[in-house]
Amino acid sequence: PVLTKNLTPELYGVWSQIIVTIGLLIPVILMGFQTTMVNYFSGENSEPKEKNGIFHGMLLIVLANSMVVLVACAFLFPSVIGWLMFGDAGFTSFAQIFGVLLVTEVIFELLVAYLRSDRKIRRLSIYYILKSASRISIIAAAIVIFRQSLFVALVWLTIAQFLMILWIYWNDIYRKTGFSLDLSIKDERWQQIIRFALPLIPYSFLIWINNFLDRYLILHILDITQVSIYAVAYTLAATISIFYSILGFTLYPHMANHWNDGRRQAVSEMMETGFAYYMFFSLPIIALMVILNEPIIQLL
DSSP, X not given: OTTTTTSOHHXXXXXXXXXXXXXXXXXXXXXXXXXXXXXXXXXXXOOHHHHHHHHHHHHHHHHHHHHHHHHIIIIISHHHHHHHHHSOTTOHHHHHHHHHHHHHHHHHHHHHHHHHHTTOHHHHHHHHHHHHHHHHHHHHIIIIISOOOHHHHHHHHHHHHHHHHHHHHIIIIIHHHOOOOOOOTTSHHHHHHHHHHTTHHHHHHHHHHHHHHXXXXXXXXXXXXXHHHHHHHHHHHGGGHHHHHHHHHHHHHHHHHHHHTXXXXXXXXXXXXXXXXXXXXXXXXXXXXXXXXXXXXXXX
């Protein structure tokens, strides 16, 4: 509502396309490392120095990938990317700030994966709350209170997220385990990681196509204003995803640990329990959304 009530439909469409494109590129730039980190380092016997070295190796690869995208967005093809993302080459400035914002999002996800592998769910939940609250408050302050443009709001948001990832890295990784770098791709552990991670890239890309490709079709067949209308409706329908997202996010480190130790029955039981909780929460929400459909749409 902060955006729909204070921005034109065109600019809300720009915001929606930025979020959707970030969702597309994060798994590609991360190369599946965010899932691989949790899968291989959730066990009790994970050696901290080895984990630290491989994490920094992943971070270096991710930074290199991010710089390629950032340079393409900011310097090489901003007008082309503006046309692809927003249907208009005139949105060059948004393509440039998108590249910087993407870098902060990617690094944040890798840092969170490190905390997930340590099963520090409470701490990373706090970070997610702070990140989400700062996104809402910064955009609301910039657009509603200070009457700034969406571009200025995105600049403020990018700076805030950059400061947050610096804090997480220093407080939760560097201060506790220091710095070591392992990029020995020929090592058995790295080979296992790469074999596990690479198939996750096309898998994530196919999920994105299933969920979000239609927005690009709407954009280039109709216009970005129609994308904004579709995005509001889709966001409302996708609210229910919060329940399986939370369950999957918290259960996966424990399930990976059980699976790697051969306790398949424990994994099965956790899956069954998680599914039961998902149905318990989701069915009433579906009923409420059907009953209160019209006032919710008016609110948004």
